[in-house]
Amino acid sequence: MKSITINGSQRESVGKVSTKALRNAGKVPCVVYGGDKPIHFSADELAFRHLVYTPDVHTVVIALEDGIKVNAILQDIQFHPVNDRILHMDFYQIYDDKEVMMEIPVRIVGNSRGVRNGGVLRVVTRKLRIKALPENLPDFIEADITEMKIGAKMYVTAVQTDDYKILHPDNTVICQIRTSRTAIADLEEEEETDEEGEEGETEAGDVPATETDDVAAVKE
Missing domain, CATH: 2.170.120.20 (Ribosomal protein L25, C-terminal domain)
Structure with missing residues (x-):
């Protein structure tokens, strides 16, 4: 499966005030579950466009400060009820040896x-x-x-x-x-019917001379 890298920054504060400030700055508050402890981070809203606004699915590499990288999949997403902007995203950490x-x-x-x-x-x-x-x-x-x-x-x-x-x-x-009103018989069934008809014609051609033919032969 294809992977997308999201560059983000860890969040020191997760309260309502800091969350609102992040959204006003065009960033999305996120959290990663599945590890030793939840990882709270934020990233630019535009960074998620190839992950969210597509019919395809991807795994995600979340790249944070100090070279920290977390492999994850998108678990849940919340949109604003009016303008459809992303409000919050949940990710789940994945490991090479564990099924997901x-x-x-x-x-x-x-x-x-x-x-x-x-x-x-x-x-x-x-x-x-x-x-x-x-x-x-x-x-x-x-x-x-x-x-x-x-x-x-x-x-x-x-x-x-x-x-x-x-x-x-x-x-x-x-x-x-x-089926629909314009549907016709299946082609294979038609071909099988045609083959049966040809076999019948072949068998009819092998039938001995008719009684009329016998009478004509006697008159001669």
Whole structure:
């Protein structure tokens, strides 16, 4: 998974007055949990634009004074109810040898046969919560719909790998191909029907001469 570095400064005071002063200065108060003790810091609001305002997910390297660096993931974020500015952010410290839980976006790929035949693709689950070691966290989970027919559903079991564990029931639907008024029969089923018809014609051609043919032969 890609990582973003956030340069910040540790906060000595965490009261309401100092927090308000930080926000007025264009900074965001933050805290990192998961270590020996919480780490309070602040960073410029613009430093979070590639972390917050994107459909992608990233791990974060929080770089503080004195060369202190903390690997973390975004845990929670609070926005202002009116202007949508970031009010506060919570991070969770991660370690190379400890699994972490994270929501990963699902990316639909492929050209579905069902859609080509007039079906409608409906994406039910756009993010999946998984558990994995930090090095095995994917940027996205790929769901290939190429072979899906009209009426087919794709479950989370179809995208499970050994790199991570999906924290959803096995019957959780990722997407499905729904029928529509313009939908036509599946191409493969039509081809199978055509093949059966050709076999029938071949067998008919091997049938012995008819009774009418026998009568004509006697008259001759």
